[in-house]
Amino acid sequence: MTIKEFAYSAQQHLEAQSGEKFKRTHIYELLAASFGYNSFAALCAESVVFQGKQASKNSSQHNLDLRQRCAELGYTSATADIVFAELPPLIAEQRLSIVNIPELISKLRGEFSYQNGYPESDADDYDDEIEDNAFFTQSDAEDHYYQDDLSAELLAGLELAAEKGNSQAHYAIALFLMPNPDSDQTPGSEYWYTQEQQGRVLIGVEKEWADEYVQSINNAQKFEFHLREAGRLGNEDALLDLAEHFDDPSFFEQSSNGENHDPLRVAEIAESLGRIHDIHEWLTKAAEAGDTEAMRRLIEEFDQDDLQRCWSWIYLAQLLDTDLMRDDYYAIHEDGSDYDDDVGGNMYMDGRDGIKLPPLSGDQDALVRQTAKALFEKMQ
Numbered sequence: 001m002t003i004k005e006f007a008y009s010a011q012q013h014l015e016a017q018s019g020e021k022f023k024r025t026h027i028y029e030l031l032a033a034s035f036g037y038n039s040f041a042a043l044c045a046e047s048v049v050f051q052g053k054q055a056s057k058n059s060s061q062h063n064l065d066l067r068q069r070c071a072e073l074g075y076t077s078a079t080a081d082i083v084f085a086e087l088p089p090l091i092a093e094q095r096l097s098i099v100n101i102p103e104l105i106s107k108l109r110g111e112f113s114y115q116n117g118y119p120e121s122d123a124d125d126y127d128d129e130i131e132d133n134a135f136f137t138q139s140d141a142e143d144h145y146y147q148d149d150l151s152a153e154l155l156a157g158l159e160l161a162a163e164k165g166n167s168q169a170h171y172a173i174a175l176f177l178m179p180n181p182d183s184d185q186t187p188g189s190e191y192w193y194t195q196e197q198q199g200r201v202l203i204g205v206e207k208e209w210a211d212e213y214v215q216s217i218n219n220a221q222k223f224e225f226h227l228r229e230a231g232r233l234g235n236e237d238a239l240l241d242l243a244e245h246f247d248d249p250s251f252f253e254q255s256s257n258g259e260n261h262d263p264l265r266v267a268e269i270a271e272s273l274g275r276i277h278d279i280h281e282w283l284t285k286a287a288e289a290g291d292t293e294a295m296r297r298l299i300e301e302f303d304q305d306d307l308q309r310c311w312s313w314i315y316l317a318q319l320l321d322t323d324l325m326r327d328d329y330y331a332i333h334e335d336g337s338d339y340d341d342d343v344g345g346n347m348y349m350d351g352r353d354g355i356k357l358p359p360l361s362g363d364q365d366a367l368v369r370q371t372a373k374a375l376f377e378k379m380q
Contacts, residue, residue: 003049003096007031010090018082026073030083033069034091035098043098048169050157052097099154101161101168105237108175162226167233170226174238177223179216189213236261243269252278263289287313290379292322299324299355308368310357315372325354 007027014022028040037043066087070080155176161169189209196202196210224246230238231250239251240261251266252275263286270278280302286294295313303309317324329351331339339347360368 003028003031006090006094006096010087013090014083014086017086018079020075020079029073030066030069030087031091031096033066034087036065044161044164045166046102047098047100048104048154048157048161049096049098050153051095052153099157101158101166101172105168105172105175108172109237162229165233167230167235167238170230170233171235171238174223174227174230174241177219177226178241179220179223189216240266240269243273247273249273249275259285264291264294267294287316288375288378290320292317292320292324296324296355299357307358307360308364308371310355311360311365311368312371312375314355314357315369316375319372319376323354325356327354328352 007024010031011022011024011027014020014027025040031049032038032040032043035043035047035049037047043049067080067084070083071077075083155173158169158173158176162173189212192202192206192210192213195206202210227238227241227245231242231248236251239248239254242248243251252270252273263282267279267282267286270282280298283294283298283302287298295317299310299313303313314324329349331347332350333339333343334346334348336350359365
């Protein structure tokens with residue numbers, strides 16, 4: 001049942017139970033209130049509605065929201081009582097569920113741990129709708145792409161939202177279809193696909209392998225399409241993924257980009273594209289956030305002509321309990337592993353020299369120390 005079909009069915013049911021006419025648009029608003037949203041537009045902007053294996057749980061606050069929304073729409077308290085009694089069971093009967101798209105994206109981006117297909121440590125902290133309906137697994141049966149056990153229903157809801165220009169829905173779909181770099185296709189699948197393209201009739205496992213390769217091609221094409229659509233609609237995460245996967249520089253060429261990105265990852269992507277200015281910019285952001293390795297690299301590769309700037313990184317690192325001027329050498333085995341006396345054998349040295357800088361004048365040094373202290377306090 002689509003949301004449109006549900007709204008029509010709920011409208012007929014509520015009218016029959018109350019003897020009062022309901023506008024179809026009001027049914028959508030009451031549905032949104034049942035899930036704790038102030039309006040159906042707000043629900044669609046943040047979440048996707050779909051038929052899950054069970055309905056999302058409604059809290060007592062959601063029930064209060066439903067009553068309040070009835071009053072705001074001009075219905076009497078008697079009618080509100082009927083809506084309160086009849087609408088939630090209808091939602092449960094049709095197993096309507098919602099998933100917050102930003103939370104879904106966060107989980108699809110791997111921002112939590114997996115164990116046997118389920119979150120390792122924070123399952124108890126999920127919203128009820130996520131806990132009930134959006135556990136994600138990594139399925140070899142789906143051509144080594146990330147999928148979840150409700151992908152058909154959830155993807156259908158996301159596709160409807162994407163068709164309406166929701167950039168986050170496009171991005172969520174792209175993440176669903178993003179190739180898993182840790183998995184390889186079945187050996188020989190491309191070969192059997194090529195054989196089938198040349199007219200050979202395949203049966204059995206050869207046919208399965210060829211179909212697997214076709215599915216991987218289709219998924220890759222859909223992944224790129226939805227990622228590009230999300231980027232076109234202004235989704236910065238999608239633009240950054242486009243730079244990483246397709247060497248698309250749009251992320252770096254836009255007039256401004258937000259701060260909600262891992263600066264070291266952005267710097268690495270910029271380096272892969274040969275964008276020296278952007279490497280410098282994002283390494284600086286990483287250093288200002290406290291990354292001492294970024295500070296070392298800025299001193300050695302980018303800020304070497306600005307002595308005061310280099311000393312500010314030295315002093316900031318010291319405030320973070322790291323001495324970039326100290327030599328750092330250690331013993332290793334021939335294979336590069338840390339040296340173990342119990343193993344014995346030839347000993348080699350690895351590591352690096354500490355940074356050496358010309359001294360500053362007294363006034364300059366005091367000013368640079370103040371700059372480093374200000375950066376340190378900003379971090380706190």
